[in-house]
Amino acid sequence: MLHGELTCVELVEHYLDKIKENAQLNAFVEIYAEEALSRAISLDVRIKQDPSSCGELIGVIIGIKDVICYKDHHVTAASNILKDFKSIYTATAVQRLIDEDAIIIGSLNCDEFAMGSSNENSVYGNVLNALDETRVPGGSSGGSAVAVQAGLCMVSLGSDTGGSVRQPADFCGIIGMKPGYGRISRYGLLAYASSFDQIGIFSMNTTDLAIVLSVISGSDEFDSTCTDSPVPDYLSLLETDKTFNIAYFPESLDHPSLDKEIKNNITELISTLKEKGHRITPISFEYLDHIVPAYYVLTTAEASSNLSRYDGVKYGYRTKQNITDLNELYKKTRSEGFGKEVKRRIMLGTFVLSTGYYDAYYAKAQQIRKMIVDKTTSIFSQHDLIIMPTVPSPAFRFGEKSNDAIEMFLGDLYTVYANLAGIPGISLPLFKHSNGMPFGLQAMSDKLGETSLLQFANQLLKEKIPHGNEK
Numbered sequence: 001m002l003h004g005e006l007t008c009v010e011l012v013e014h015y016l017d018k019i020k021e022n023a024q025l026n027a028f029v030e031i032y033a034e035e036a037l038s039r040a041i042s043l044d045v046r047i048k049q050d051p052s053s054c055g056e057l058i059g060v061i062i063g064i065k066d067v068i069c070y071k072d073h074h075v076t077a078a079s080n081i082l083k084d085f086k087s088i089y090t091a092t093a094v095q096r097l098i099d100e101d102a103i104i105i106g107s108l109n110c111d112e113f114a115m116g117s118s119n120e121n122s123v124y125g126n127v128l129n130a131l132d133e134t135r136v137p138g139g140s141s142g143g144s145a146v147a148v149q150a151g152l153c154m155v156s157l158g159s160d161t162g163g164s165v166r167q168p169a170d171f172c173g174i175i176g177m178k179p180g181y182g183r184i185s186r187y188g189l190l191a192y193a194s195s196f197d198q199i200g201i202f203s204m205n206t207t208d209l210a211i212v213l214s215v216i217s218g219s220d221e222f223d224s225t226c227t228d229s230p231v232p233d234y235l236s237l238l239e240t241d242k243t244f245n246i247a248y249f250p251e252s253l254d255h256p257s258l259d260k261e262i263k264n265n266i267t268e269l270i271s272t273l274k275e276k277g278h279r280i281t282p283i284s285f286e287y288l289d290h291i292v293p294a295y296y297v298l299t300t301a302e303a304s305s306n307l308s309r310y311d312g313v314k315y316g317y318r319t320k321q322n323i324t325d326l327n328e329l330y331k332k333t334r335s336e337g338f339g340k341e342v343k344r345r346i347m348l349g350t351f352v353l354s355t356g357y358y359d360a361y362y363a364k365a366q367q368i369r370k371m372i373v374d375k376t377t378s379i380f381s382q383h384d385l386i387i388m389p390t391v392p393s394p395a396f397r398f399g400e401k402s403n404d405a406i407e408m409f410l411g412d413l414y415t416v417y418a419n420l421a422g423i424p425g426i427s428l429p430l431f432k433h434s435n436g437m438p439f440g441l442q443a444m445s446d447k448l449g450e451t452s453l454l455q456f457a458n459q460l461l462k463e464k465i466p467h468g469n470e471k
Contacts, residue, residue, distance in 0.1 A: 008040035008047070008059040008103065015061045015105055019152045025128045027143040027152055029066045030074055031106040036061075039103050046101075055100035056215060062097055063153040065144045066107045067114055068199065069188035070094050077190050078122035079112045081337030082316045091188020092223065093157060093199050093216040100215050105153055109143030112339045113307065114159050114192045116140045117167060117411050120402060121341045129172060131437065135395040138168030141200070145172040148202040155212050156202045161192050162295055163390075163415025165200030166427040166442060171395035173429045173438030175203050175457070179213065180447045181422035182227040185220035191306040193299035194225075196419045206458040210234035213450065232451050240455045243277040244384040249285035252388040257410055259393040262439055265431045266389055269441060276463075283379060290368050292409055295416040297352050297365035303342075304349030310337065344405070369420050376421040380446035385456055387443050389414050390427040394437040414442060424450045428457050 006014075016033055043059055064070065067077045069087035076082040094104065111121040119127040119142025127142040129135045130150040137146045141158030145168035148156050158165045160178035169176025178200040186197055199216070203209040217231045248270065253263050274280050312318035312333030319332035338346070352361035379386060392413055401408045418425035424447075427440040441460070445452045 008043040011059055011061060012036045012040040012103060015153055022150050022152060025130055025146050025150060026125055027109055027127055027146040028106045029109050029124055032104060036103050036105045043101055057097060057100040057102040060102045061105050061153045062102050063106050063108045063144060063147045063156040064094060064104060065110050065141050065158045067110060067159055067190040068094060068157055077113045078110050078124055080123050080317055081310045085316050092185035092220045096216045108147055108156060111140035112342050114140040114161055114164055115341050115345055117408055121339055126398060129395055134397050136398055138171035140164040142168050144202050145169055145174060148204060149174050155208050158200050158202060159189055160198050160200040161196045161299060162412050162419050166390050166415050166425055169202055169427045170390040170440040175209055175428060177201050177209055177426040178418060178424060179450050180424040182225050183217050183448060185223040185226045187220055187222035193302035196299055206238060206454055206461060210238050210454050229448055234451060234454055237451050238454055238458050242455060244456055245279045246385045246387055247281050247283045247379050247383040248387050250282045251285055251288045252414060257392040257413060258389060261433055262389050266441060287372050291417050291420060292413055294365040294368040295420055296409060297361050300345045300349030301353050301362050304346045307346055372420050384452050385443050385445055387441060390440045390442040394433045394435060394439045418444050423447055424453050426453050426457055428460055430460060
């Protein structure tokens with residue numbers, strides 16, 4: 001996080017220029033140029049007058065996903081239903097960044113209401129992958145990933161309900177981490193599925209990730225689901241020569257949807273880790289094919305409830321049609337305001353909660369979730385980490401999966417597990433595919449075991465373990 005002799009103003013100007021130069025990537029929804037420069041000026045004055053008063057993130061340039069509230073700034077969830085809406089309060093995670101003198105440079109594009117795996121569902125249009133602009137950046141936090149990937153900010157915040165930080169990090173060749181459920185307050189995060197959602201972090205290195213995670217984690221009186229567990233000083237614990245007891249699921253590597261190059265590289269990595277002294281154990285995980293169906297039943301059910309508040313009465317978009325019936329107002333407003341993918345998930349969620357289907361779908365998915373949690377607890381009673389692929393394939397081309405919802409959903413096969421179990425997960429940019437695109441390794445730890453994840457990630461990235469076809 002050190003910036004040498006550069007002033008905060010020079011840093012902000014640099015990133016504003018980079019954003020302008022890369023406008024075609026469509027990563028930003030809104031840029032806070034004047035505000036960021038004004039804040040940089042005041043921070044430079046404070047640095048000169050009293051350096052000891054400066055926060056831990058002094059002058060760090062950060063972007064936030066367009067589902068995270070920042071008082072008096074637009075927050076629209078990339079949806080027409082919240083067009084022109086400004087937040088009346090600031091999310092706890094954002095406030096903690098500001099309190100440590102970070103500079104928020106803008107809000108970042110995403111799939112509408114964080115529903116999507118490709119960033120093709122935004123009212124603002126597609127975000128482009130900076131490595132290949134014909135390919136998706138991943139979703140839903142595509143703008144947050146590309147902003148860090150293309151050097152448009154130092155660090156960014158996204159949200160992860162089923163892989164929306166880790167999957168775009170994988171597609172973009174950067175680090176993306178979802179902490180355990182409750183580690184970071186969800187106050188100020190627009191809800192998709194409340195028992196799954198978690199704010200996550202994108203960065204280019206483990207040092208920046210560790211510092212930001214320490215700053216924004218911790219208990220919050222505004223979020224009853226936020227843990228009271230003490231927040232470690234992740235940076236001071238980052239360096240270790242510890243060897244880890246690691247589990248992996250053979251089913252995850254043998255799954256028919258997994259790209260052969262990804263399988264081969266992770267299989268080779270497992271051998272390399274063994275040679276370096278880590279203890280690697282294959283563990284059968286019989287629930288792999290149940291994960292995606294259970295996830296989509298539960299998250300869409302929660303979404304149908306959470307998104308019922310967007311009705312055109314209190315705030316946001318309202319139909320322009322001349323309507324006198326309240327129910328008709330609701331129908332027209334929501335039909336016009338929500339995009340196709342959001343409407344699909346709301347309808348699915350309403351269906352699985354309906355009379356006659358609740359027990360067959362929602363209750364059954366909850367039972368599966370409980371079995372997954374119990375199995376995960378058992379695994380972590382004897383292991384430090386679980387590793388598996390982050391995604392079944394590298395970044396695909398725009399439109400390639402748009403008309404096949406099932407194939408798109410199956411892209412979440414490896415990431416939704418961590419959200420169902422409520423455990424931390426990280427995607428590490430270790431490999432390169434023969435098509436030129438990056439792909440990563442996913443590692444997960446027990447609840448609130450982010451320290452082990454960061455230590456393992458730091459080891460792998462520092463040791464420069466062979467990167468697939470770059471060997």
